[in-house]
Amino acid sequence: MEFIWIGFAFICGLLTKLISLPPSIGYLAAGFILNALGYQADSMVTALADIGITLMLFTIGLKLNIKDLVKPEIWFGSVSHSILWLVIGMLILKTIAFISVGFINELSLITSALIIFALSFSSTVCVVKLLEERGEMRTRHGKLAIGILVMQDIIAVVFLVLATGKVPSPWVALLLLFIPLRPYINKGIDKAGHGELIPLMGFFIAFGAYELFELMKVKGDFGALLAGMYFATHSKASEITKSLLSFKDLFLIGFFLSIGFTALPTMEMLAIASVLTLMLPVKFLLFFFILVKLKLRGRTAFLSALALSNFSEFGLIVAALSSKSGWLSPEWLVILSLAVSMSFIITNVLYNFAHDYFANNKERFKRFESKQPLAEDNFEQPCEAPIAIIGMGRVGMGAYYALNAQIGNQVWGLDADKDKVQWLNDKGIQAYLGDAEDADFWESIDLSRIELTLLALPSVQDIINITAQIKRTNYRGKIAAIARYDDERIALESFGVDKVFNFYTEVGVGFAEESMSLIKPVQVLEAS
Template identity: 25%
Template sequence: MDEIKRLIWNPEAVHGAPIEDILVFLVAAVLVAPLFSRLRFSQVLGYLAAGALIGPFGFALISDIEGTRALAEFGIIFLLFAIGLELSFERLRAMRRLVFGLGAAQVIVSGLAIAGVCLALGFEMAAALVIGGTLALSSTAFVIQLLNERGEFATRHGRAAFATLLFQDLAVVPLLVIVPLLSAPSEGSILLGLAVAIVKPAIALVLIVLAGRLLLRPLYRVMAAVRSREVFTAMTLLVVLGIGGATQMAGLSMALGAFLAGLLISESEFRHQVEADIEPFRNMLLGLFFMTVGMAIDLGTAFDNLAALLLVVGCLIGLKMAILFVLARLFGLTSVAGLRVAALLCQGGEFAFVILAVAVNAQVISPEISQALFLIVATSMALTPLVTLLAGRLAEKLDTTEELTLGDVDEDIHELSDHIIIGGYGRFGRIIARLLDARAIPTVALDMDAVTVSEARAAGRVVYYGDAGRPEVLRLIGAERARGLVLTLDNYRSLPDVV
């Protein structure tokens, strides 16, 4: 390994030279992304592999590891900002049962279950609670990237997974406050710290939302009047980092602040231009983040203890999947959707690295235990694409009409003929429906977003929750009697299946 490293790179020549680090990352990304795409593997897995090779446990081609990790965190920030742009406060309000119900239940039950296992293995109570709370979290960056790659963000299981991740991000703050208190625990100090950790950020969030609603739209109008793309993009970067910095000062993560910024801008007429402006930053920095996670994988230690590592990671994944599946069913998801959610959220998360570092500084856990947990979390992340792939294939076999059905179809649908079926009731779907209404042509629409369907039906539209790519669903709405089918799906990969 050392000889190969000397042939490829001269460490003395690059020490303290960040530009070389950036070149290494760019070369790795350019080589890995097309290769894994051609092999039909997730690009996330490719970035992890590249990070493991160029990191300190591989060829050690990176000189400033901590600086690189700090830069990579912006990938998560821009990812959460983009997600906020796709949502709205109304949709988020409609998801509150999943966020504060399923999300809270998952963190509490998974955390206590993992802590119980640690106690049974001989860990002290404080260490067991830290490990349980840490491993209960999942990776926001990994899961959302996988959902985006597969066009599943708007599905029932995609929304449930995102709602759970959103609560997990909120739970990080209380965890970071409680961990140092566990080093010298007293009931009063823990309760006081927890109260402060909840009340202070809550007040900050309310103030940020109120200020954002008052100021953002006028500011963007001023910037748009300048008619300069550079100024407009600079304004967007200022908003993302400014609101992110405000939430960080309140004790929350910058990523959560960026998500709030996206929600605020999503209600304005500037959202589409903003989304186009930040996309290059998001994709590039997110790839960098995944490579920095791969850099934490000690390949030598992993191979030396491969059997034990896979056993522990397998137990973690199995335990979290079992808990998530049961909770998903209790909160109204089907078996198929529950299985997909469980597979998506079975890994450890990026916040584990932050919480474990705090725990080591507070002497709640030892550095050796922390390093072992680092490896477990990173390995579980690396296995996530494979787990979701296997779970997806199993779900396809189980899924006859269970997950994506129309429910009770209205009686008049059975008598409807010469109508137009609209596959996808987003913005373009609604425009087409209005145009057909003007010509007195009846329509029946299908959409995979339960909130969209609910809103449309409340407005008197004939819209059902269902997959336009499934023949049995189309038969239920009289496809054999329809005049035609119009497709306005967001996921272009689904179009061949529908046709």
Template identity: 40%
Template sequence: MFEVVILSIAFLFGIAARLLSLPPLVGFLAAGFTLNAFGPSIGLPSDAGPLLEHLAHLGVLLLLFTIGLKLNIRSLAEPVVLGSAVIHLLLTSLLFTAGLVIFLSLALDTAILLAIALSFSSTVLAAKVLESKRELRALHGRIAIGILIIQDLVALAVLSVYGGHSPSPWALAVFLLPLARPLLYWLMNAAQHDELLVLLGAVLAIAVGGMGFEAVGLSSEVGALVMGLLLAKHPRAQELSKALWGLKEVLLISFFLQIGMAGLPDKQALLFAGVMAILLPLKGVLFFALLIAFRIRARNAFLGGLSLTAYSEFGLIVAASILQEWVVPLAITVALSFVIAAPLNRIAHRLFDRWENTLLRCERQSRHPDEQPVELGSATMLVLGMGRTGYAAYDFFNNKGLSTVGIDSDPNKVDGQRHVFYGDIEDVGFWHQLNIANINAVTLATPELESKLIATRELRKAGFKGHIIAGIHFQDEAAPLQSAGVDQTYLLMTGAGIGIAEKTWESLQGSPR
């Protein structure tokens, strides 16, 4: 009965948040605090309970597993990722430690641990924000996730050192896991599609990664991430990620409810959370400055820094294990940072457009290798978004003898055989440096409506007079795209049906009567 009530309340608060133009997770947090405050008066427990905590843990494991499926491990060793993560952690830990010792008179060891917990950024919020905008594999998304993973590894190291436990000798077997990749690939191929694929992902994330790593004294979160990384290069890794999407989202509701139900704050806890909320922008500003220092352009530095602004749920894990008296103040701090950061991340592109002139002055003259200008050469057809739809359009134009070029924000889709280049079409600066003089027509095959709108506006602003055709998933996307300057929209599922019908008609015409 308890689970039925809390899920119903979470749904109502999630709907309320959506109506207020806030992410549903803000509503889930509010639902958790409401249940904590008023649950006992209606016969409900005030804490999350073992079942909700277990479901929350499973949701986090699946989230980290799906992140691993989309991550290139080599990106963690990039100077911008490693350097920004380490420098930010050291500077913020130093500043927070000094403040906690001076203003709260905390013991030095307690202040250091609490400062480290506050230095981390939220993996759950950043991953959800970037995933919802399809930006996990954009440059700023890859940098942000890499920084978060390094922070999480530091958090796990802190827990190991101060928790008084260490991995067992069997933990060394983890280094042999890459040898199991052929077996994992075989399992992926054998599972094929649908429910077996979902079950395989759950088993690898929860049983092998989570439980297996815990059995040898390692973090279950790291285990789930590692299992995802082992499968990241499989051709159907993205299909597995999409198959787990719904299950992961439902389980993560428990995580946000659990944060809200961690406890009711007193005046000191509220004051602490308020002060930390005031200091919250400093995290984002420091990340922005560091990314700029590593030659990242202002737009990607801004989007990456903003996604890393919220305080981390890993701070709660550290507090629960080492600083139990700080669990409630940190829970309020993390929740408040979510309430502030989530809406800002939702309008991140609009915020950058508003402050673009000011932020561009911070850029360095030299650029990161991933942000070099794209040369379209003599191409006359441009395809934006190189998923299945984009590649199908590219091949069609190419087979018709048209000079075609494709652009995608995922560097893994760069193709030397086809003329496919890396570029973030949501980046206004990208369009300022793109020569489209020879382009006659543009096909918009990106999955997100916002990216299509940005690309269309920038093309028309640059004086493009050719045809712009956009593939859409829902009919209500047609009107805003046409208002932005799209000449024609094409409902993708309808197009698939027409294609099947055409093939059927051709076969009938060629068959004997």
């Protein structure tokens, strides 16, 4: 059985990748195909799904700053959207019921509210995968979307407690004892080095927190999320996240397969699920207008709203719980699983065109912006140095130091991560905050003084998007970028990047050149 679903998952994932769709859509399709062929999810698929979700929430926590959650655009945006969605969703559902659509016209008021509530959540799995694949987790809109998802997770935990009557243990307050223990735990992490102990430690912390919270009768996944936030400020947080990335992606295959294994739909169920997905534009519009009213810029509101315009796997948990309690018929579990699957596909397809669509229609969205944007959304005019490095990761910082040593103070860096920019500034590095994929950023600075732009980014798609944005502003300078593989290099050169460096080759060349400097003085001395 394991070989069959692994093979199906691989084939379907490969096919969707070949048509420029995320492999996760293929995994969803594989689940439904296997279900239609008579296969059912075994304990391994369920276990993989649970592990994947726990690891995903833990890694989200590692990237979160608790201060971000108390921002009005996060907590008020999330709560107000949930309330408005419930009201408007109920009206839509009752309107559909008025025209006697099967399954819906039989719903009571409480049952209708449960369904709309289940559909109010956005998918953590879908949104995180979407942002990770495009390298947008640390952008302004990426952090905003993740913050709202965390707030929704908190609402979900509260619902589960109330709906199941599962009251947390009176000993739950003992978990606070871990707060003063953090310095000692941090020392343990420091001693782990950089090898195989790093991912193992990540597993230990994530599942240790899961089991502790379950012991205290609180949702274990919520404990994994809090554990990640607890260690988010540690110097090895990023290293732990990267070490768990492949494990997380592998285990999440089980989650996508498990949705398809839920049940076989009838044509009527498929039609109802399709009707529910027609509510996605309402979800998008609510998010967009709430966020712009909270003084966010149009692009940030647009991208965040589009990423969040899907239904959540939590809807299936609500449906299963409601069905078990007799509040909802079992057929609705199938309908909601179909709606969730459809929403994943729609979001992934539409988001592929999000940046280009906004760039071509930005005036339509910008007219809804507040005249006084939030302070952190005001661009700081970069210095007049002629060389700009986009992406201040390890490669970007290496390029900055090398160029600064050769030509002096003629280089500046740009990064979308506010915390990283502050850290770079503290170290005396000339770095600025900004999203290079944002056309507004390039239009707000004087490009006539920039002679060379280095795109030190890991994602080829990000490099292509930024190159397109720069070219739209009639930039006259040169563009250089990095690529890991030859096919990526060819794609970037054909798109118009002036010089593409093969990452692995250039590391070898640089290593050789620097090493040769060790023996050159000796050779000169011998020659004389």
